[in-house]
Amino acid sequence: MKLSKILSIATIFAVAVSANAAERLTLKAAKSSSSYYQMAVQVGENVSKLTNKELSITIEESQGSVQNVKEARKRTGNYVFTTPPVLLKLAKSQKAMFKRDNPADYEKVRSLFPIPYLTMHMVVKADSGINSFEDLKGKSLLIGKGSYGAREAKKYIELFGLKDDVKLVGAELSGAVSALKNGQIDGFATSGSYPAPNVIEAAASTKIKLLSMSDEQIALTKRDKLIIPSGTYSGVEEEIATTTLPVGVYTTTNMSEETAYKLTKAFWESKPALEKQNIWWKAITFNNLDMFKTKLHKGALKYYNEVNATIPESIK
Structure with a gap:
């Protein structure tokens, strides 16, 4: 077989693998018995379905929001987590359960979207x-x-x-x-x-x-x-x-703009399906963006600008 033909077949194979490869995300939620773990599962399933499995979300059980925030310091890749905004405020000001941490470690955290409070x-x-x-x-x-x-x-x-x-x-x-x-x-x-x-x-x-x-x-x-x-x-x-x-979903600047955009877009577009699963999703609208005190990820900001959502200047 000619080298050119072999290269052509290899290129086609590489493109096919790339097209089918899912972007993997980890969503750190809460204890498996809690409503927030159930929410995480619902988000993961609906986002995966809406993106035709381009985004594959693994749900991780957590002992609580403090653990979620602390892990943001060392987790790499597409780490996504839930927490009340107040805990990030404490982490960045080196207070309470974060008093021994370096506040600079939390500067890479970015907001994505709100979830039921x-x-x-x-x-x-x-x-x-x-x-x-x-x-x-x-x-x-x-x-x-x-x-x-x-x-x-x-x-x-x-x-x-x-x-x-x-x-x-x-x-x-x-x-x-x-x-x-x-x-x-x-x-x-x-x-x-x-x-x-x-x-x-x-x-x-x-x-x-x-x-x-x-x-x-x-x-x-x-x-x-x-x-x-x-x-x-x-x-x-x-x-x-x-x-x-209030409770929100966050990631870090380790996540690419494209992935954050896809995730945020898929969440909001899957909200009608989420509402059919649980009534608590109906309470979440673009108006809840004002709960965030941490800047939006660039990918999330891109989506909110596209849909003309009202975005507080402090998180742009």
């Missing part, structure tokens, strides 16, 4: 006689461990003057529903976008009640107020006032 749920049995936080005195509350929800629940108990009156249980949330049903605990606290899967599960197995916060209590938490609509959970027929925290 963290929403605090305080779940008790409907017949427990617990109708307010004050009624938690002398009771046990499972809060999980190492998560945003665990930290918030502990903080709220202290802020509301109940520090020495409520037994906080640091067991894994995966056992919260059965523990509540069997009377091993009086309630549990969990964070996740509503409707939260573990709260749906609890409502399906026993009659539950969600504790509502007063405006004064919400002000003490320094979080945003959110109303969970009546009827969101089986048997909970009143509106519930609680707190919420």
